[in-house]
Amino acid sequence: MLLLQTLRDEKERVLAGLAKRQVADAAELVERAIALDDQRKAQQTANEQLLSERNKLSKEIGGLMKSGRHEEGQALRDKVNAMKEELAVGEETLKTVKADLENLLLQLPNVPHELVPAGVNEEDNEVFQAYPGELPQMPEDAKPHWELAEEYGIFDLELGVRTTGSGFPVFTGQGARLARGLVNFFLDRNTAAGYTEYQPPLLVNEDTARATGQLPDKEGQMYHVTGDDLYLIPTAEVPLTNLYRGALLDAEDFPIKLTGYTPCFRREAGSYGAHVRGLNRVHQFDKVEIVQLAHPDNSYALLEEMVAHVGGLLDELGLPFRILRLCGGDLGFTSAMTFDFEVWSAAQQRWLEVSSVSNFETFQSNRLKLRYRGERGNDLAHTLNGSALALPRIIAALLENNQTAEGIILPEVLHPYLGRTRLERV
Known part of the structure; x- marks a missing residue:
């Protein structure tokens, strides 16, 4: 399976090699793979940020309850529960994007060495x-x-x-x-x-x-x-x-x-x-x-x-x-x-x-x-x-x-x- 870093850093070499293989939609597949990887990174970052914020707020709930500020504590708990549901959606989205990315990468053949001659059959x-x-x-x-x-x-x-x-x-x-x-x-x-x-x-x-x-x-x-x-x-x-x-x-x-x-x-x-x-x-x-x-x-x-x-x-x-x-x-x-x-x-x-x-x-x-x-x-x-x-x-x-x-x-x-x-x- 081709490395995503190779698709990004050596895109022209990859496309030239796949052209030798007669892969007609190579440019589209490579661009889609890079876009999916961008989506994966963005979703992973969003999930990590949301998880960090949820964990921070969760720690505050106990303090509010102990100090008798029950309404504020309950409001924060409701917010944390909503964030938990949002995070579950985000994790499922990330899982789907990763699967789509892997399935796409599995469709891409190896890039031929530069000494491999061009040809059809x-x-x-x-x-x-x-x-x-x-x-x-x-x-x-x-x-x-x-x-x-x-x-x-x-x-x-x-x-x-x-x-x-x-x-x-x-x-x-x-x-x-x-x-x-x-x-x-x-x-x-x-x-x-x-x-x-x-x-x-x-x-x-x-x-x-x-x-x-x-x-x-x-x-x-x-x-x-x-x-x-x-x-x-x-x-x-x-x-x-x-x-x-x-x-x-x-x-x-x-x-x-x-x-x-x-x-x-x-x-x-x-x-x-x-x-x-x-x-x-x-x-x-x-x-x-x-x-x-x-x-x-x-x-x-x-x-x-x-x-x-x-x-x-x-x-x-x-x-x-x-x-x-x-x-x-x-x-x-x-x-x-x-x-x-x-x-x-x-x-x-x-x-x-x-x-x-x-x-x-x-x-x-x-x-x-x-x-x-x-x-x-x-x-x-x-x-x-x-x-x-x-x-x-x-x-x-x-x-x-x-x-x-x-x-x-x-x-x-x-x-x-x-x-x-x-x-x-x-």
């Missing part, structure tokens, strides 16, 4: 790092991963339809072992890089989802357990970051590095067509996440570090990839800057997104009330996160890019995790 994203070599070419009879899955017994979409519905694949046999091996590989590399591993809950409450920006922005994409008013997580970012909700840290504590593996759940409403076949888009998938809590002075250096870390994972897997810097129109609601990683699917002849690495600056920490003791008092920390990595499209690319007549050749780094060098036909 994914077509305008900047290729930050192109793949340096020639993209692998497969023979004409190369198969997409959904056909290889049947041939090799990797996953079964029909079993998922039978038990749950479309978009819930069931990994079987060596496919299940491949998924488990990838999770362990990612976790091992992350912990070796200094991230502490967590196993967080898969369900979160409304406050947790709101703190990291999933609510009210993405409620239509989250699975809601209405009986208990809980939400299935769309990413481990949500519970991991919230582990520090309300925390007051020391500057020396940074950076704080967390990683965790979880299944993730996304409704993906409206997704259909050839581009979502197989594992290209599913409702439940496994993902290993990395999260950092950072001092504001160092967060963009740490963003570079996280980008390099994810790139190193893809290099070890031997997957051709490129990095995009998202434009304002494609940037996530909470992000100030995001880099997307895409791997090349040789059989589908297209790029598949497998990771997003983002810096949220103070947007999430303002909602989280995540602060640290700084030189000027208690300041908001910066939060960052990234996929390291999401499994479905990684598996899709590994199957498609490494298919041979002798089987699907596994990257060397996975041999210890699977106890084999290739996947065999079943």
Whole structure:
């Protein structure tokens, strides 16, 4: 959530950034937020003054009564009672104004970093790092991963339809072992890089989802357990970051590095067509996440570090990839800057997104009330996160890019995790 002081002191920068996001009514929303904050301050001041005067008069009543000036005392008591009613109205007004202000601020997305390119949609994203070599070419009879899955017994979409519905694949046999091996590989590399591993809950409450920006922005994409008013997580970012909700840290504590593996759940409403076949888009998938809590002075250096870390994972897997810097129109609601990683699917002849690495600056920490003791008092920390990595499209690319007549050749780094060098036909 944007800081009101930022809206006041850096209004032009805020409006320029929101214009990059194509927020048409940004100026109106910002002015309304400032006006509501002015109203809040004025009402709070009026309430405090009225309370102070009421308390002062209340003390005088006793003295008047003791001295026998009962009529004056009763008149003052009537005045105090009237002030009490007026104060109750004022407190209710203040409560309403605060709620209106918070609801409005929840509608404003984060301000993009100045290096984020302008643009309307994914077509305008900047290729930050192109793949340096020639993209692998497969023979004409190369198969997409959904056909290889049947041939090799990797996953079964029909079993998922039978038990749950479309978009819930069931990994079987060596496919299940491949998924488990990838999770362990990612976790091992992350912990070796200094991230502490967590196993967080898969369900979160409304406050947790709101703190990291999933609510009210993405409620239509989250699975809601209405009986208990809980939400299935769309990413481990949500519970991991919230582990520090309300925390007051020391500057020396940074950076704080967390990683965790979880299944993730996304409704993906409206997704259909050839581009979502197989594992290209599913409702439940496994993902290993990395999260950092950072001092504001160092967060963009740490963003570079996280980008390099994810790139190193893809290099070890031997997957051709490129990095995009998202434009304002494609940037996530909470992000100030995001880099997307895409791997090349040789059989589908297209790029598949497998990771997003983002810096949220103070947007999430303002909602989280995540602060640290700084030189000027208690300041908001910066939060960052990234996929390291999401499994479905990684598996899709590994199957498609490494298919041979002798089987699907596994990257060397996975041999210890699977106890084999290739996947065999079943």
